[in-house]
Amino acid sequence: MLRARLYWNLHKKCWSVQDCKTGRVVRHVTAFTLADAKFVVRPAGQAKVRREGKKNVHAFAVGDASLRNGLAGLDARDVTYNPYVNDTFVYKDTGEPVTEAHVITVWTNTDGKPVVKASNLGHSN
Incomplete structure (x- = not known):
């Protein structure tokens, strides 16, 4: 199974999937599950963004590439990250920090914006 780093690519407006072993981007996708x-x-990296006002890749999700076809689960919650406001990824509805999840599903919505959902069924967080 591929251990992958997943991040929103600001230039391509899609998700970049990076192999954790090699550090190489292995694909660009519109949806993915970890x-x-x-x-x-x-x-x-976050401090540099705040200092210079220019975004860079310093925030991402790491996990096992999943064959779950993008299903984050019934308990899936929206997750967001704003480097100018948050120190961590947070649940969109409460602002509560989130550091891990049983399943993370991402996709690009019809407006071309990133969507992140995290599910913790069977996982404590």
Whole structure:
């Protein structure tokens, strides 16, 4: 199974899937699912964004590429991250930090914006 890093590609307006072993981007997708995933924000990259006002890849999800066909589960909640406001990824409805999820499903909506859903059925968070 591929251990992957997944991030929103600002230039291509899609999701980049990076192989954690090689560090190479293996594909660009409009939807993807990770299992047993963690949300990561690198503090130095975040500080640079805040200092310079230019975004860079410093926040992403890491997990196992899943064959679950984009199904995050019935308990899936919207997740967001704003480097100018949040120090971590947060649940959109409560602002509560989220660091891991049983399943993360991402896609690009019809407006070309990223959507992130996290499900914790069978996983504590």
